[in-house]
Amino acid sequence: MGHHCCTKQKVKRGLWSPEEDEKLVRFITTHGHGSWSSVPKLAGLQRCGKSCRLRWINYLRPDLKRGSFSAQEERTIIDVHRILGNRWSQIAKHLPGRTDNEVKNFWNSCIKKKLLAQGLDPNTHNLLSSTSSLKNSNGGNVNSSNNSATPFQKANSSSIFHMSTGTSTSNCSMDVKIPFVTLPSVPCPDQATTPNGTGLFPPMLHATSSTSSNLVSFEYHQQNPSAASPYVMVDSAAAGRSSSSFSSLLNSLSTGLLGNEEESCLWDCGLEANAVLAGPRHEDASQVQVQQQPPGLTPDNEKNGKLGVESDNCDFMSTAAIDSSFDFDFMDRSSVGVAAGGMYYNLSPIDQLAWNC
């Protein structure tokens, strides 16, 4: 049984011939595709519209980049996949000229095996043997010096990447020290579903580690489970420089340059800090504040959904502290979770970051 668009005519399946490719390219470059269901008939092809669309998108589009993936592209795929999972179309948006299909194939045929060979779970990016040790529902430790080291910690054996709760409960408050980032609460149209009926979801910040590029990611998202991202990702390579503090990384975020117009694009903030920001690009790179609109926000509440990052290294205290807690569910997925509003940084390099609560 074919698709509805295929039932109207006899359609050919399987690999495309060069003649078919030529017909499709000639038609689309001349007329555009319009409605894909009408393309085959108008282009003189015995294919279904869906097949034409796929062929164009995955193979014939002029802006496609052919050839094997570069190391940089591979790293990007791994890093974004760690955050987004199998959302291939979203991942592909971070790789100009690559299609979701291409990324997916590359992942399944190559990256997945590499991760497995490194003893990493391709789904969670955790060490395969470490999953259980990272689970700790009543307040445990995660420390790079033991066997439950995250991939990031493994890749940086000298790193001190330590977190402990010191309590017997999974939720506890956290001190907020400078420098400090404020992640504003996120407005929700359905006020009744929000905590205390405030109409706001507290923001959450989630730190994850990279398997391949020494990348520590900070994921900012709503507590509304239907909405994830945008994400802030900060490359720990910058932290390797003694002069680099987290606040300077945030400076780099705030002065980041181009992304693309996609809502969830990676925003490359330049080599200086190797920082990237996932989210809509900030049009005015000279402005101090990083602004992004979480998916689902309407233009009306866009302002309230801003992720604000102060630019002055010494002025983080001016942002408001929000009560915070750990969410150990995150640890199943990756490494270290810090929730609700605040993260503190100790004015030492980022691989000496410690979250205490």
Added chain:
DNA sequence: AATTTGTACAACCGCAGACTA
């Protein structure tokens, strides 16, 4: 040289959401 096995990637399938009449 013939056959089997592995790999890369192109293409298909089914589903879900958006849109429209």
Added chain:
DNA sequence: GTAGTCTGCGGTTGTACAAAT
């Protein structure tokens, strides 16, 4: 409100080719 259509997505299968036996 609903059924039909279109589009996009992720999972899966099919195919061509290379490497191994």
